[in-house]
Amino acid sequence: MYDNPDGVMIGLEVHVQLNKLKTKVFCGCVTDYHNDPPNSHVCPVCLGLPGSMPVINKKAVEAAIKIGLALNCKVEEHTQFYRKNYYYPDLPKGFQITQYDFPISSGGYVMIEGEDGELRVGITRAHMEEDPGRLVHEGTIDKSKYTLIDYNRSGMALIEIVSDPDMRSPKEARRYLDKLRNIVGYLDVFDGNLEGAMRVDANISIMGGQRAEIKNISSFKGAERALLFEIVRQKNVLRRGGVVVQETRHFDEAREITLSMRTKEEAHDYRYFPEPDLVPLKISGWAPAIKETLPELPDARRMRFVEQYGIKDDHAKALTSELKLAIFYEDVAKKADPKTAAVWVCDVLKGELNYRDLTVEAFKKEHMLSVLELLAGRKITEDGAVDIIRTLLDKGGSPEEIIKEKGLVIVAGDIVETAALEAIVENPQAAADYQAGKVKALNSLVGVVMKKTKGGADARKVREVLIAILSDGFYPPIEREKIEKTIIKIGDVMVEVSKPIANLLKKMGYV
Amino acid sequence: MITRKDLTHIGWLSRLELSEKDIEKYTPKLNSVLDYFTELDDVDTEGVPPTYHVLPLSNVFREDEVSAQGGSLTQEEALSNAPKTQDGFFKAPRMM
Amino acid sequence: MWASINELKEKIHAGSSEEVVAEYLERIGRSKLNAFISTSGESAISRAKEIDANDIEGPLAGIPVAIKDNISTRCIQTTCASNILKGYVPPYDAHVIERLKKAGAVIIGKTNMDEFAMGTSTETSFYGATKNPWDMERVPGGSSGGSAAAVAGGEAPIALGSDTGGSVRCPASFCGVVGLKPTYGVISRYGLIAYANSLEQIGPFATSVRDVTTLFDVVAGYDPRDSTSVDKEVNYSSSLENNVKGLRIGVPEEYFGEGTDEKVEKAVRDSINTLEELGAKTTTVKMPHTKYALAAYYIIAMSEASSNLARFDGMRYGLRTEDSDWHTTFSQVRASGFGDEVKRRILLGTYALSAGYHDKYYLKALKVRTLIKQDFERAFKDVDVLITPTMPYPAFKLGEKIDDPISLYLADVDTVPINLAGVPSISVPCGFSGGLPIGLQIIGKHFDEATILRAAYTFEENTDFHTKRPEGM
Structure with missing residues (x-):
């Protein structure tokens, strides 16, 4: 409470x-x-x-x-x-x-x-x-x-x-x-x-005082600041034994303070009376038809996203924070894996948009779908995908063009992965040392992979792939818990890998 | 009964500067009118609804369309009667 | 020098509109009535020339018309007879002005009035009182005193006024001309500077019912810019028939009470007899809430006025005094710009709406308004028109009542109930008392202008009061 x-x-x-x-x-x-x-x-x-x-x-x-x-x-x-x-x-x-x-x-x-x-x-x-x-x-x-x-x-x-x-x-x-x-x-x-x-306009009171109305707040951040200031001010007035009077105060955004607007004896008496030049409205009958036209509202949409697409509530909340974003996500989710789409729309795209002060209208759905497809097909790395999204926002073009231009596809998952497997097979001792807890042993494996990919791979990514193979036995790291492990012998060394990796290595003729 | 204090307050609400002399002059006259108004106290209006509009009109609208001729004024026309202007703005006195 | 629209049309046909307009302007120029605040000499002449040159058609082609100075006229100063609006030139035309221009009318000037239409004598004008053409020492009535005096004095053949509590009918009665207050909503108020929106209507003046009707036909009609405007297009001129056979006249005795001049009462009763002789039937009707109308009217009018007049602060138009902080500046602008009666009404209206008094005054008055409206509804179940005096007495002397608000307000006793109920009413000359005209008020049902115009026309066709003119003009 x-x-x-x-x-x-x-x-x-x-x-x-x-x-x-x-x-x-x-x-x-x-x-x-x-x-x-x-x-x-x-x-x-x-x-x-x-x-x-x-x-x-x-x-x-x-x-x-x-x-x-x-x-x-x-x-x-x-x-x-x-x-x-x-x-x-x-x-x-x-x-x-x-x-x-x-x-x-x-x-x-x-x-x-x-x-x-x-x-x-x-x-x-x-x-x-x-x-x-x-x-x-x-x-x-x-x-x-x-x-x-x-x-x-x-x-x-x-x-x-x-x-x-x-x-x-x-x-x-x-x-x-x-x-x-x-x-x-x-x-x-x-x-x-x-x-x-x-x-x-904010009305705020604390226990023991009357409320102040704060005007001239021009942003939500301003509202928070003005209220924080007011609470402190009102507490101080009461602490000094003063009286918090009912009044209108003006928020000075630059100084982040509120100022009393009272001049002379400002007593308000608005003398409300019906505007004689406007006749009454009898329009409650319009409500049902207008209700029909209302879009699904944020709360309802958020709940449905969680249920229908199995995404995290945090993601659903962020995705429904704006109607256009929600529609964007939903269009993408219908043609791609909804969970991956949620991660990429919410965690990556939205951040990049915010950073650039752009709305989702600045990014094409088709581009998001291509990026997700390339990722799923392991044609590009996650870094590559981020790079593509950033480039699309900054310079335009198409994902394919950007890949070609930047040579992003050369370090696609498969190549790094193959190089990593080769590195493990060629250096079984280093692999076994890492699995035995010698974390530093990984560095030599990374160096081998980097050499094999002629420096074209991202070192961070290489580490990730190696850790994935050696710890969980598969890359990309999906459905880890479902994977059966097995111990294979490479040369003289025993290494624990997943069955798929073991099979892969057999096929490659290493085991 | 309207008191001098009431009148000062009403003068403030109406933004009419009233001198001591004005208050002296107005108070009895306003009171004689208010006194006349008390005639209405004799009328039984229990359960009688007020008539704000004499015709039973409702739902009078305009469409959300930009008015053609006879609508917007040019800046020059808008400011043409203003006693004081500056850079296309109306110029009002200081706030405080 | 007094001419009907038809006579002027013949004159224009034979000569020109320019001559006609020039003749009126010349008369205004040497007048002692002070009926006009501004004249639009040059623009009127050039408009008349334009009409002559292009043979512009229209029901009022080339006919001069005078406009009360609370109706907005593009390019012509519109002051409401107030110091606060001195020099204010509206950048737009009121709906009625657009209609007049389309009908070919030539606006010759803006007529004097009580400041912001608040008065019964046209004495509260910042630009000096208007005088009654029948007796230069008497008031012309108000608040549209300038329009009525102009028509009675031969300075305009037709004119527009506005009627919030009798402001067309009262001066029509005092000046011996015809004045109509239409049903609320029949003439657009767009461009009429509001005194009390829920009560007022623009109304025509002329020396005959026929000319009033012609002018009414031109200015009446739906206007989408006035939400209270009613979508009914009627040709009222076609209802002018010399026939009241079977017309059921109701005579509310409450309108002949204490304070009514004997000669006025006699003239009105004689007029009713005249109509009876012509085939109408008369019954007495009861309108028990009449005596409360005056208080209810003033409370409502002042309340609305206190708000309507809040916009006059010297920022966008009008008078500006020396600047200090804005509260003080506003208060000083308004203190210097408004006259005493306007200030009194603003103060009282503010009071009537203020916290603690709203229910006692404003709301109570609106409830009483309902009862008065019901009085009319009941009466009109059995009769077609109601006939009463327009004013309880003929024109009083300049200065006679100006220092006593209550006695001035009491003069409106027979006209204000009509505005509270929103029904139409016409005042026509029906006799004289000591050489001063008396007005007969014929009141109709909502939107039944046709019947009161027919009754008034028949009365006029069978009497000669409306043909009498003041001497020495």
Whole structure:
């Protein structure tokens, strides 16, 4: 049991920007503004010009329902938009159109890996709202002499996902965020790679104090840092006999601290009331049809991968962390050994992609299949395979071309293996010494093999092959436990090898 | 009854700077109106639903299509009424 | 100098739109009414020339029209009669303006009004009060006082106003012209600078029911940019028939209560008799919640207004004062930009929505609104139209009520229930009291503009009140 000594309670408000829609939530302005000059994608509606009126984007509502369903929420019978009245320079109307009573969906949950096993994080609600504009400060918010405003972002559709205060550590918060990105990423409603696609406000309290709301968190790492800072800050306040007041704090990413946003007597009173320019929605009837279109979600897919392909849960988890990766793996696994495929997609390819900041779209399935096939046919070494994958990512081409170019096939498994067997047969004493525990005896065998392959083989690989033959009796080291061993006599020396090796040696005329 | 303190708070919520003189001037007038509003206390509204919209409309949408003419403004048009701008941005006062 | 649309069409046909427009602009130029905040002289003339040169067709081809200054007009300053919007030039046209332009109308100017349409007298304008053409010492009514005075004073043949709680009908009544508030949703509000969204509609003014209907036909119709716009295209002009035989008129006694001027009551009852003589049948109906309408109306309107007017902060358009921190700057911009009545309504609306008072004021008012709406639904089971005075008294003196908000609010007693219920209503001239016009209010069912227009038209065809003009114009 995790006993949560400080009584930490964390609830998160995550804003998901529906940036895959063509247009904003209440107007026909395009959502593709990220590389354009400020205030170049605005209209009377998202600029809040007097007299303009909002009209709801139907696709945004469908996306909201999708997200609600994926988070196990109930889609409400009657839903409505409200005005949240407050002043901020990024808010062009002096209110934000959002939801209050009657959100589009509520009462869901997400399962995450908690401090002590699985943790169910409740989803209070997932509701629709409009994004405010973007503020640019000269330097930091507290020192800047003026504020610049760009309303290109104003009116982008947002889904605000409000969690229950179920998380007990910054680590759990981080895992919740990863999980949320994972799930929402499956729904084809947002591109998580775009700036501002997912933004987090965190509510955090510790035992004996009130909660602080932290705003301006721009990354998941930032969320973890901000929460760590807040716990320390709040503990210090209490330790000094102070009072942790309810307030909004601003996260300064560069300094990794939170700053109080309180100026004057900032008492919030949002004076919510239904947006008179938008009529109610009665769309719960859409839910069943939308549910049909939902893809198999990460948790379900992960369980199925373990069951169907017999792969490790860790692999299944990593492979389902992104829909495209999961689809990639599954396509490969259908045509190759699923377990080997899992190892290579998950442990090798994913790492190489991450290192290069690429997504799985940068690698062709056919190439993965060729690499796996070459490996299975022992045409290339594992090092060769890694080399091919790296080269494909860096320079392109095809596995065959790369093999030819780099001469990778010459040190294919068979050749190393034959050379290793020859080395053992020619130096039975060294083999017997190694098996008797003289580890250094292996070095001379490696030297022989290297000589035989004219330095073309990878020394590490040679050691691996020799160890495999001498310890387990076969290479590649598969199904070791099933292999019967036998003792053969090479010259005057007794060496223990597997039956297949013994047969091989007989065939080669050594025994 | 609206007190001077209430009025200061409402002035803050409304972002209307009120001088002492304004508060002096507004308090009795606002109270006379609020007093008039108490007339509604006489109406029995038990079980009566509120009317937010006078017509029974629901599910009014637009398709996710970029609006043609009459939609987006150019940056120049967007900024044309702004009292202060800089580099294509609206220029607002400092935050703190 | 007062001409109907048809007369102007003949004049344009014989001469040109340019001459007609120039004549109106000239009259506005030497007027003492202060009916206009801005005139669009040059662009109006060039538009008229364009129409003349290209023989542009349309139901209002070449006809001058005046627009209340809370309706957005591309390239023409739109101020809402407020200091905070001084110099604001919308980069877009309201839906009604697009429709007018398509119909060939020539916008000659933007008319004066109560600041942000908050008033009953057009005295709260930052640009000075408008005067009543019938008596320069009296108010024209409000808030669309400029539009009504312009039409009554012969400075525009037709005009648009907006009606949140009577702001078309009240000045129509005070100025002796015809004004219509359509059913909520019939005319798109896109581009109308909101005072209280759930209550208001744009409405036409003219000197006759026929011209009001022609203008109404042009501006009414579905607009996908207004989610509350209703998809019904009707030709209202074809419903104008001199016939009220069998029309069932309901007379709600609650509208003839205390505070109603005797002469007003007599004029209205005489008018009902006139219609009876023409074949209509009259019954008395009960609308028991009428007395609560005023309080409910003001709470709802002020609440919505407090939010609608939050956008005026001097960042994107409008007045800007000296910068300090943004809280202070916003507060100072708004303090200098808004007039007293607007501030009062923002403060009261903020209060009515604020924590602890929301249920007592805002929610309560919306429940009362339901009861008032039900009063109408019940009444309309038995009658086709309701007839009442538009205003309880004729135009009052400038300055008479401006310092007493309550007495000013009370003037709206007969018009606000109509907005709460969202039904259509028209005001037509029906008599005089001490030389000042009296308005007759004919109220219809949702979307039944055809019936009230027919009743109003029949009344007009059989009386001559609407032909009377103020002297000295």
